Amino acid sequence: MKRRNFVGLTGLAAGALFLPSFPSLGGALVDPARLLEPGADTAQKKRLADAGLNAAKAAGASYADVRIGRYLNQSVFTREKQVQGIASTESYGVGVRVIANGTWGFASTNTVTEAGIAKAAQLAVQIAKANSKVQKEKVQLAPQAGFGEVSWKAPIQQNAFEVPIKDKVDLLLGVNAKALDLGVSFVNSILSQVNEQKYFASTDGSYIDQDIHRIYPSFNVTAIDRASGKFRSRQALSSPVGMGYEYLTPKAADKVAGPTGSDVVGYKYSYDMLEDVAAAAKQVKQKLTAKSVVPGKYDLVLDPHHLGLTIHESVGHPLELDRVLGYEANYAGTSFATLEWKAKGLPYGSKVVNIVADKTQPGTLGAVGYDDEGVKTKRWDLIKEGRLVDYEKIRDQAHMVGQKESDGCCYSQSWQDVQFQRMPNVSLQPGKAKLSVDELVSKVDKGIYIAGNGSFSIDQQRFNFQFGGQVFYAIEKGKITEMLEDVAYQANTQEFWNSCAATCDESDFRFFGAFNDGKGQPSQSSAVSHGSATTRFNGVNVINTARKIG
Structure with missing residues (x-):
């Protein structure tokens, strides 16, 4: 099978697997160094959130919450011996949700100033009041006591955004090289990272600052029987996790073998990408002749x-x-x-x-x-x-x-x-x-x-x-x-x-x-x-x- 035909047949499936998982609004492409810059401090975010809460109450809201969000994403794409792309994005803005006249209203803005957030809050109340004209039943919220000023951080050991891109590229190209050395026809790999920096404030009295991290390494290998044109593929047996780059430092205690005779290896809280791609290369060739x-x-x-x-x-x-x-x-x-x-x-x-x-x-x-x-x-x-x-x-x-x-x-x-x-x-x-x-x-x-x-x-x-x-x-x-x-x-x-x-x-x-x-x-x-x-x-x-x- 010619490479051109293979790419044509499998491009849609591969594209679905390897699309970066950025928020639907899309973030602005930024220099990777920007992803390491600190965002606003909690005192500043509290002042901004209070501007939204106060504006919502003044406009007639019986309840309001403000979410200030900074969303960072990075994905590295490779295929065989080449880097296909590196994308780093940042998105920053505010969403305001209110209840007015027993009805929900919502508005958002990327003008992250006290005036900008207050304007969004006023718009949210206007939307709620307009919606209330057709609302049949009033919103009933389960009671929730305010937590005051609190924070939560994902217990990561190594921030993936702090790892040099070269190290990530070297890892993925090493995975590809391992698969090619073991005789597969094609291989592509990806590493995606997400950091959600979220601040929540509500009229219940909560001011919650959270720092959330996710990481997802994956690959796809394909073997071809060139005589028949038959091909078989196998994706990584990794899982995306709520961890940092430490997930890619394999630990022997995390390795779990499948049943004897299966050549399947599972992983708990770390992942050996090289070991998995070696198993995939063996299995994908076996699939060509499997019953x-x-x-x-x-x-x-x-x-x-x-x-x-x-x-x-x-x-x-x-x-x-x-x-x-x-x-x-x-x-x-x-x-x-x-x-x-x-x-x-x-x-x-x-x-x-x-x-x-x-x-x-x-x-x-x-x-x-x-x-x-x-x-x-x-x-x-x-x-x-x-x-x-x-x-x-x-x-x-x-x-x-x-x-x-x-x-x-x-x-x-x-x-x-x-x-x-x-x-x-x-x-x-x-x-x-x-x-x-x-x-x-x-x-x-x-x-x-x-x-x-x-x-x-x-x-x-x-x-x-x-x-x-x-x-x-x-x-x-x-x-x-x-x-x-x-x-x-x-x-x-x-x-x-x-x-x-x-x-x-x-x-x-x-x-x-x-x-x-x-x-x-x-x-x-x-x-x-x-x-x-x-x-x-x-x-x-x-x-x-x-x-x-x-």
């Missing part, structure tokens, strides 16, 4: 880096309360898990299934001290022993399910976008009894082990779905036997989670991350982590994705 799966019922053993996406789509999204109530339908619709469905006590999964929401876990993408409406973050149960016990909700939703407090999962991707309910970290809890991955596999007579996330689809109520992966291995009589290809599994959410038979213990627990989770209209993007240990699901329908229908 195509025979459709049928199989027991599935799902690696955390794969299962995280299934959790995200079949648990995280359908338990967002705005989807449940029908207020949100963008990005795959509403939810089957209605209040009536919950009231009937219908099982969401087997008794093995315990799923929690948690925005306090260090190193995760969703970890912050306070959400974007000034609520202290927490952990709470969503599914307990297979039963749905709660949803994900924010201040103006709590009363809709008879509750008196927010879950602290409100978020906005930038200063110019209004904050709304977003998914927290949602994780399947590991088993309490000691159980290794090999022991889990040993109980499978006919099955498939799946690692990495691939293409997927899910219906408009988050019920019927299909998921693929990156690498697949046959399990026969308790042993990994050979690599498979063309694997995807189909199920509905309730059927799938009811087939959950066992999950490994805490020693295998790892996080998968979604760096760009889309929701809303206009669309916003957020980042969220999903933890699990390797887990077995019995009797799941597997299809062959290469077979033609009819």
Whole structure:
């Protein structure tokens, strides 16, 4: 296959993977040194926020909050032996949200002065009063005591923005060189970093300063059989995390092996990019000659880096309360898990299934001290022993399910976008009894082990779905036997989670991350982590994705 044809065939998919995850408004391109300059100090931000709060109250707001945000992004792109691009951006501005006449109003500005913010606050109140003419029910906020002046910083060890670009380029080109030396045909790699410097103030009496960091290393390798033109690819088994550059300093204690015979390696709180690309180079060549799966019922053993996406789509999204109530339908619709469905006590999964929401876990993408409406973050149960016990909700939703407090999962991707309910970290809890991955596999007579996330689809109520992966291995009589290809599994959410038979213990627990989770209209993007240990699901329908229908 000629390179030109290969690029034409795969350009769209590769482009989707490697687009930088900058806020929707786009930041201004800046010199990388600018990303290290300090922003406004807290005293200055408090004066600016008070100008907005006072203007909102004077204009008739019964409640107001001000978010001053500085959003820094940097991505380095490489392909084979070349650097394809380096982008550093900064975005700085203020969003003001108010309630007037029982109705929300919002306005934003990049004129970060007391006069500019006051003007935005006045506009927000005007918008709220205009909206109130068609508002049927007044906004009801769950009570929230003010925290005074507080701060929260991500517990990073090394600020990724302080690492010289040359070091990042050398790392990525070293990854590419490793893959090429091992015989792959093409390789590209990327390193993206995000720093959100956010200041929140409200008429409740909170002044909250937060410093949030995220980092995402990734690559894609492709091997080609030039005689047939057949090609196969494998993406990195990394996860984006809420950490600094220390994530790219691998530690032996963080390494977790997949089942014997699979050549899969997982990582906890650090990531060995060179080790992963070496495994990918080996696996991608094996995929060229791997046996195509025979459709049928199989027991599935799902690696955390794969299962995280299934959790995200079949648990995280359908338990967002705005989807449940029908207020949100963008990005795959509403939810089957209605209040009536919950009231009937219908099982969401087997008794093995315990799923929690948690925005306090260090190193995760969703970890912050306070959400974007000034609520202290927490952990709470969503599914307990297979039963749905709660949803994900924010201040103006709590009363809709008879509750008196927010879950602290409100978020906005930038200063110019209004904050709304977003998914927290949602994780399947590991088993309490000691159980290794090999022991889990040993109980499978006919099955498939799946690692990495691939293409997927899910219906408009988050019920019927299909998921693929990156690498697949046959399990026969308790042993990994050979690599498979063309694997995807189909199920509905309730059927799938009811087939959950066992999950490994805490020693295998790892996080998968979604760096760009889309929701809303206009669309916003957020980042969220999903933890699990390797887990077995019995009797799941597997299809062959290469077979033609009819």
